[in-house]
Amino acid sequence: MNDALVVWARRKYKKLERHKTKAIRWLGQLAKNLPKLFVHWRLGILPAAG
Template identity: 55%
Template structure:
């Protein structure tokens, strides 16, 4: 579905994929107590995304959590 909707609704898909990244950050914050703060969780998830982009389909497209 990602391939289909990115072809026709590219700008809308970016918002949806960013929402998925935010949901992943929320999950990390609940799962790992050391990463309780949003910035730490997002940075950690961004490092994982840079290391292994094949974990999620939208990471392959380049929609990654920020790891500054």
């Protein structure tokens, strides 16, 4: 599920479009700041990066 969020972020934000690792780090920071944003994050399935 987190991989799908990375793909979505790379499509949505131009600054992440060509940088997969940057998108993964961005998602990790988002999970760190807002851990209850998605249901699977609430269950403890957080992205590894961040």
